[in-house]
Amino acid sequence: MKALLFFSLLAFGAALATPPMTARFNNGDTITGNLTGIDEHTITWESEFFTVPQALKLDRLLDISLSSSDAVDLPEGDHIAILTLTNEDVVRGSLISLDKKHIKLRTSYAGELVFRRDMVAALTIEEKPEIFYAGPGTIDEWEIEKEGDWTLENGELVSHSSSSISRDIGEHDRFRVAFDVEWRGNARFRIFTCADSTNLNEISNGFELVCQSNYAYLRKRTQRNGRVEPVNIGNVGGMREFQEREKVRIEILQDLISGRIRLIIGGRVVADWRDDVPGIGQLGSALHFLSDSRNKLRVSRIRVSSWDGTIEGPWQEAGIDPFGNEETDELNPQDHPPLGILLRNGDNIKGETLAIEDGAVKLKTELGEFELPVSRLRKFALRTPEEAANPELTWKPILRNGDIRAHFIEGDAITFQLIGFQDGMMHGKSQTFGEADFDLSSFSRLEFNLYAADNDEDW
Known part of the structure; x- marks a missing residue:
């Protein structure tokens, strides 16, 4: 150095x-x-x-x-722009401008940042979420199965035995639950969403995600005729994230209207499942974390936020390679037509971005020039296939x-x-x-x- x-x-x-x-x-x-x-x-x-x-x-x-901090500091505006750089870094902010050489973001952590366009691999747009809950907050906010089984240490919920900790997060038709979880040895824990009770022994309805060793499966509890019936929704095995690490971020996206559920582990989509009977069961609003072993489980950076139901990338309900060997590269600009702009509803517009200003993008197309709110967009094709193949136009x-x-x-x-x-x-x-x-x-x-x-x- x-x-x-x-x-x-x-x-x-x-x-x-x-x-x-x-x-x-x-x-x-x-x-x-x-x-x-x-x-x-x-x-x-x-x-x-x-x-x-x-x-x-x-x-x-x-x-x-x-x-860890419970604060959620989102960028200004009605959207979140996500830049994936050519070195695989990922940064977020609101999109201020884009031209042939630069992409400018307004961020909550560094003010305005101007990135070289030739060092940006992909630009995607997400709807700015509403934060329903950010925690873990204080230990008094949580209901513990047995006093002393869970403690709060440096912003982390820490288990000391096989026990549940829970709280009410409100009822939402579509939502995203995200959290960091850390363990020692084999991964072995469970999460309940939409549970109808904060008391583990009284849950009759809800979704239970079981994570164990190198696999995970999801089942739904439904009470019918006085009996609780668990129904398996889906499973996925060979998860390298549980084999190679002892700490990951888990995201669960649930649409209780359509029944679609997406599981993301360590930033990778590992499973898409569907609840075939989404209207069945008196679901609740409780979130549970349950340690199934005597090894300490640490849970932190809990975020419950809105989700508009939009599936980013292909729906993988039919099954995926659990080791990711054949995953589609959603960041490849060749996936879309040259100079194309993909909208959140799946439509693609062939054209050129003339300017971005005041939250709107001005487009030049064969049909004429017009403006769209940046929040309506999903992905910009930053370069044509020919440009992507030119090493002088893409740098690390x-x-x-x-x-x-x-x-x-x-x-x-x-x-x-x-x-x-x-x-x-x-x-x-x-x-x-x-x-x-x-x-x-x-x-x-x-x-x-x-x-x-x-x-x-x-x-």
Whole structure:
């Protein structure tokens, strides 16, 4: 690493007021405390276990985990634009403008960011959701099967035995439940949605997702004629996310009107299922997390939000390769006609984007020029098949010693060279967006030493 990275040291009192962080090193050590500085070879770390701040070796640092936040800071506007960069980073914001060279987003974590278009692999648009619940909040908000079985530690719900923790999240016809879950050893836990009771032993109606070892299955409980009948809806096996990791983000999308249900694990669609009798059963509004083993289960970053029922990508009810070997690349611009714009309802318009301003995109087509709200769009074809095949028009950023990968609270990540840190703000530099200041509280984890030690590239 040639460039000197310098973090201004924060006052000791201010550091103590900062939510605790956890540094993890390649020898297996973990140390709780606060990052207060960094230079070319060391990080400065303050901890209640140290009498004075300690200089720790930077080249041994794997990552720093930050305390989870319940706050959901969505970008302004009526949509969320998602940029997938050519290095597989994913960033979100509201779309301000797009031209032949640049794409500009307004973000909640770094203000306005301008990305090089030739380093963007895909641009998709999502409807801005309504947040029904963000937690875990306080432990008093939850109903615990047995006192002491669950505790709240650094923003995480932690199980201490095979027990349920639950709360009411309101009744919604279409919704998305997302959360981080961490375990040790084999994955073994359950989740109930739409349960008709917060008491585990009194659930007669609801959906139960069972995650165990390397597979998951979904069943629906329905009470008929005084009897509770569990009906299997679907299952999926060979899930590498449960085999290769001990922490993932799970998303469950449910449409109680059509019966469609989508399961996303670690950002990958692993199953699409359908409830064949969506109108049957007196469903409720309780959400349960249940640990089925004595290993501690940690649940955090719980989000319950609206979902308009739109299925992104192909519906996979007929079955998918659980290992993803034959998954469709939805980000490939060749999937759609040249200069095409895909609308949220599935229609495709052949044309050219002339301008984007005040939340509207101006299009030039064979039928004439007209405007559409950005929120009506789903995907832009950023380049024609011929352009996509031209290596001079699609670039990946150079790997730089000193790069870090910052993981957002919502699960996405962005890579940049860290060149400054002060008062909770990180100053970063990247070929993809130039320079920007990032709010540290927007991230859940910072990864260090990303590349091979013999990489000597520099600015």
